[in-house]
Amino acid sequence: MATHEHVRAVREEGEGLAASHAPWRRLFERNVSTAPPARQISPESDAGFISKLTFSWMGSLMATGYRRPFQLNDIPSLNPSRGVRQHTVAFNDNFKAAISARDVKNPLFTSLHRTFFREFWIGGIYRLFADILTVGSPYTLRYLIQFAMDSYYGSLDPEDGAPPAVGRGVGLLIGIVVMQVLVSLLQNHFLYSGQMVGGQARAILTAKILEKSMKISESGRAGGSASAAANEQANMPKNSSQGDEKALINDAKDNQSTKNDKSSSESDSETEQGWSNGRVINLVSMDVHRIEECLNMVHVVWTSPIMVLVCMALLIVNLSYSALAGLGCLIFAMGFLIAGVKAIYTKRQGINAATDARISLTQEALQGIRVIKYFSWDKNFTQRLIQIRNEETRKLQVHMAIFNAVTSLGQSLPMLLAMVSFVTFALGSGKELTAPVVFSSVALFSALLIPTAYLPGCLGQASDAWVSLQRIEEYLLAEEVEPYEMDDDMEYAVELKDAVFTRGGISASVNKTVSNLSKSTLALEASSDGPVTPYSPASFSVTVQKGELLAVIGKTGSGKSSLLSAMTGDIPKVHGSLQFSSKLAFCPQTAWIQNTTVRNNILFGTPYDPERYHAVVTACQLRTDLDLLPKGDATEIGERGVDLSGGQKQRIGLARAIYSNQKILLLDDPLSAVDPYVGRAIFNDAILSLLRGKTRILATHQVHVLSQCDRILWLEGGRVKALGTYKTLIDQYPNLIGDLVYERDGKENQDQQGTDGMEPDETTKSFEKKRLSLKRLSLAEKQDKDDVLPALIDAEEQATSTIPWTIYKTYISSADTKFLILLSIPLLALAQGSNLL
Numbered sequence: 143m144a145t146h147e148h149v150r151a152v153r154e155e156g157e158g159l160a161a162s163h164a165p166w167r168r169l170f171e172r173n174v175s176t177a178p179p180a181r182q183i184s185p186e187s188d189a190g191f192i193s194k195l196t197f198s199w200m201g202s203l204m205a206t207g208y209r210r211p212f213q214l215n216d217i218p219s220l221n222p223s224r225g226v227r228q229h230t231v232a233f234n235d236n237f238k239a240a241i242s243a244r245d246v247k248n249p250l251f252t253s254l255h256r257t258f259f260r261e262f263w264i265g266g267i268y269r270l271f272a273d274i275l276t277v278g279s280p281y282t283l284r285y286l287i288q289f290a291m292d293s294y295y296g297s298l299d300p301e302d303g304a305p306p307a308v309g310r311g312v313g314l315l316i317g318i319v320v321m322q323v324l325v326s327l328l329q330n331h332f333l334y335s336g337q338m339v340g341g342q343a344r345a346i347l348t349a350k351i352l353e354k355s356m357k358i359s360e361s362g363r364a365g366g367s368a369s370a371a372a373n374e375q376a377n378m379p380k381n382s383s384q385g386d387e388k389a390l391i392n393d394a395k396d397n398q399s400t401k402n403d404k405s406s407s408e409s410d411s412e413t414e415q416g417w418s419n420g421r422v423i424n425l426v427s428m429d430v431h432r433i434e435e436c437l438n439m440v441h442v443v444w445t446s447p448i449m450v451l452v453c454m455a456l457l458i459v460n461l462s463y464s465a466l467a468g469l470g471c472l473i474f475a476m477g478f479l480i481a482g483v484k485a486i487y488t489k490r491q492g493i494n495a496a497t498d499a500r501i502s503l504t505q506e507a508l509q510g511i512r513v514i515k516y517f518s519w520d521k522n523f524t525q526r527l528i529q530i531r532n533e534e535t536r537k538l539q540v541h542m543a544i545f546n547a548v549t550s551l552g553q554s555l556p557m558l559l560a561m562v563s564f565v566t567f568a569l570g571s572g573k574e575l576t577a578p579v580v581f582s583s584v585a586l587f588s589a590l591l592i593p594t595a596y597l598p599g600c601l602g603q604a605s606d607a608w609v610s611l612q613r614i615e616e617y618l619l620a621e622e623v624e625p626y627e628m629d630d631d632m633e634y635a636v637e638l639k640d641a642v643f644t645r646g647g648i649s650a651s652v653n654k655t656v657s658n659l660s661k662s663t664l665a666l667e668a669s670s671d672g673p674v675t676p677y678s679p680a681s682f683s684v685t686v687q688k689g690e691l692l693a694v695i696g697k698t699g700s701g702k703s704s705l706l707s708a709m710t711g712d713i714p715k716v717h718g719s720l721q722f723s724s725k726l727a728f729c730p731q732t733a734w735i736q737n738t739t740v741r742n743n744i745l746f747g748t749p750y751d752p753e754r755y756h757a758v759v760t761a762c763q764l765r766t767d768l769d770l771l772p773k774g775d776a777t778e779i780g781e782r783g784v785d786l787s788g789g790q791k792q793r794i795g796l797a798r799a800i801y802s803n804q805k806i807l808l809l810d811d812p813l814s815a816v817d818p819y820v821g822r823a824i825f826n827d828a829i830l831s832l833l834r835g836k837t838r839i840l841a842t843h844q845v846h847v848l849s850q851c852d853r854i855l856w857l858e859g860g861r862v863k864a865l866g867t868y869k870t871l872i873d874q875y876p877n878l879i880g881d882l883v884y885e886r887d888g889k890e891n892q893d894q895q896g897t898d899g900m901e902p903d904e905t906t907k908s909f910e911k912k913r914l915s916l917k918r919l920s921l922a923e924k925q926d927k928d929d930v931l932p933a934l935i936d937a938e939e940q941a942t943s944t945i946p947w948t949i950y951k952t953y954i955s956s957a958d959t960k961f962l963i964l965l966s967i968p969l970l971a972l973a974q975g976s977n978l979l
Contacts, residue, residue, distance in 0.1 A: 177213035184218040195327065197334075224338070226345040233257045233346050237618075250615035257346070258339045265335030266441040272328035273449040276592065279321045280585030281456050286314040287578040332441070340437035347430045347614060354618055355422055360712055362621035364416045417617055420502025425617060428497065429610035436607030442600040446593030453586050457563065460583045464567035468559035475555055479598055482548035487605035489541040494609065496534035503527055548598040555594045560587035623711035627721045635806055635837035636686035636709070640718035643708035684855070684865070686837060688723065688805075691829070693848055694841040696857035702841035703731055705857065706808045709839070723837075726806035731814065731841075733795035735786065740768065741775040744797045755801065761828035762797040763820050764790075788815040793824070800828060806837045813844050822846070845879055 189199035206216050236256040240249035289311045296305030457465035507523050514520055686692050694702045707713050710728050736743050771777040792815040813821040825847050849868045856864040
């Protein structure tokens with residue numbers, strides 16, 4: 143028994159050794175290997191010269207794909223040298239340098255070129271040598287055919303001359319074979335290099351667009367020009383808080399606006415649209431993809447003319463001056479090609495505008511699908527969407543018609559040149575067309591098919607990519623949120639001096655006096671101590687003490703949310719200064735939720751601290767909600783929090799801000815979406831207790847919390863009307879509370895009219911009892927059931943099979959006309975047959 147096991151072990155060891163020496167045997171293995179437990183680093187970095195030259199380092203991956211469908215862990219991860227982080231750092235440095243250089247007209251193009259300079263131009267060299275060798279091979283064919291003819295006639299009549307040496311013919315043949323092998327290697331390395339540069343550029347641009355979406359200001363998102371605001375701000379007193387990077391962006395935006403003055407009306411209409419979410423999504427999904435496609439083959443744009451010139455020079459050697467007739471036809475045809483490319487560029491701008499409108503409308507419809515269904519607006523939205531789609535389709539049809547015409551002209555051009563050149567040679571030269579001349583010339587004309595076939599398409603891709611580059615550059619140069627200044631040694635937590643904030647540009651009257659501001663301008667004033675100071679038409683300052691709870695009150699539209707947005711930098715500061723003693727956390731009025739678990743929404747990338755986490759969850763009154771969810775805080779939440787109520791989303795957003803453990807918190811009415819009893823519990827447990835000692839600026843409509851705040855900032859009409867303690871405001875403005883309560887909704891007023899410390903009424907108590915009963919019932923059901931409750935977000939399923947013919951049938955039947963589809967098949971067969979003939 144032991145002997146048999148020993149023989150089996152030796153046999154398996156020998157088979158494994160043989161397989162290691164013969165890698166191709168892996169393709170014929172019957173055993174299907176399992177996926178590795180974790181993704182491995184790509185073997186490209188450790189591959190040798192021969193392995194990189196022949197791409198044999200991909201053999202194991204191809205063998206795995208041959209034996210079974212790929213799993214995630216089968217795909218190697220990128221090398222750190224090709225990662226987006228490393229390239230993004232280099233791109234950011236190059237982008238800042240390009241913005242700061244006054245003579246750089248296209249900073250995005252320049253920064254991409256500097257980032258991928260080496261790898262990009264190595265691919266261009268590959269393409270150049272491949273094109274030269276592609277031309278050299280058919281020209282060498284002339285001498286090989288001449289050698290064959292000399293050998294044949296020399297063997298028939300030795301008196302006319304001895305046949306050439308066999309070694310000469312063998313050398314020519316070996317040279318042609320070597321050139322063909324080199325062309326294959328160079329072409330593949332060119333394609334690989336172009337795809338790598340394109341993929342890396344796409345990753346960088348996607349990261350930059352997403353990063354910009356977190357920094358763009360409201361004015362920039364609305365399509366406002368940063369240069370206009372910068373020019374107007376130049377007339378204001380100097381502000382030391384203006385960052386160098388923002389100044390560079392403003393300078394670059396000046397150059398961008400100068401270019402935009404010369405653009406077409408279609409591009410001007412795009413600028414007026416602003417940067418909606420739909421347009422930003424279009425940048426990531428469409429424009430970045432066009433740039434990637436262009437980088438794959440962009441070197442054809444400059445190598446193809448060189449290849450054409452070399453081909454024409456060799457044709458002149460073969461056909462004498464008869465080849466100039468073909469050259470004249472080529473120059474004449476290039477005029478049509480250039481005109482077609484310009485038309486493609488113009489039509490692409492119109493298509494982009496229509497696509498942006500369609501994506502924006504689709505996104506709006508999906509976000510407001512409930513309202514659309516409630517009011518039966520689905521037909522109206524469908525008609526609008528179909529109308530925009532039809533307009534986009536019409537523009538796309540014109541674009542594709544021009545593109546196909548240019549491509550057809552490029553593909554038929556070599557045969558046209560050959561026909562004109564041979565006819566001219568036969569009629570005008572009076573010489574005989576020999577076999578070496580004919581075959582080598584035909585081969586050279588066939589070689590012309592490569593540049594003339596690819597060049598129009600590459601020019602079209604380049605024009606589309608250039609439009610996309612300009613669109614992305616315009617977005618990246620849009621006005622950004624001004625970063626706040628932070629001074630750890632300052633006396634106050636927040637200090638504003640003569641602060642003026644405005645949405646968009648400021649009027650010319652600002653140059654004369656700060657008091658004549660537009661309605662959207664917010665001038666802040668106050669005194670940290672002493673009696674209440676009413677608003678007067680002068681610049682004031684606000685100081686917030688460390689650890690203070692400052693309530694910001696006022697009627698709807700008085701500027702409470704604008705004040706907090708201004709503090710976060712979302713509204714540009716055009717005058718004065720704004721400083722913080724430490725970092726801040728912001729809880730917006732409209733909560734936003736990530737498509738991930740509840741815990742990840744609260745942690746938001748910060749380390750998990752169990753003690754602090756559970757304290758925050760309890761203080762934000764989320765414990766009951768987590769117990770009701772199928773998997774607790776591990777439950778995945780749908781996109782934009784569709785699985786949660788408004789109150790749950792608001793409490794998760796508040797918990798995220800509190801868990802960040804920042805010393806300054808800006809809370810924009812976090813109690814508006816919760817019921818009164820839960821709101822009081824959150825205010826007492828979270829804002830008063832858990833956040834004690836931290837600086838809290840609370841914008842609120844909840845009148846019952848005002849007496850527990852250290853001070854109250856009263857806004858009216860976008861300006862400070864009063865600032866002081868609760869007692870001081872009540873003494874000076876007896877009708878303050880009544881006015882605020884009257885302004886609110888009637889039912890909400892009744893819930894909030896009680897004094898501080900008032901116990902919840904019977905309705906609220908009954909509601910809380912029902913909720914606790916529901917919790918106990920849910921927990922009991924979970925204990926009784928053995929199976930796990932289904933998750934709110936189901937995991938993706940994977941199926942492996944062939945595509946049924948019904949899919950192809952449905953795809954074909956979706957076309958407007960089936961006649962064109964049936965006609966395209968014989969036309970394609972004729973085209974392939976003509977290539978063979």
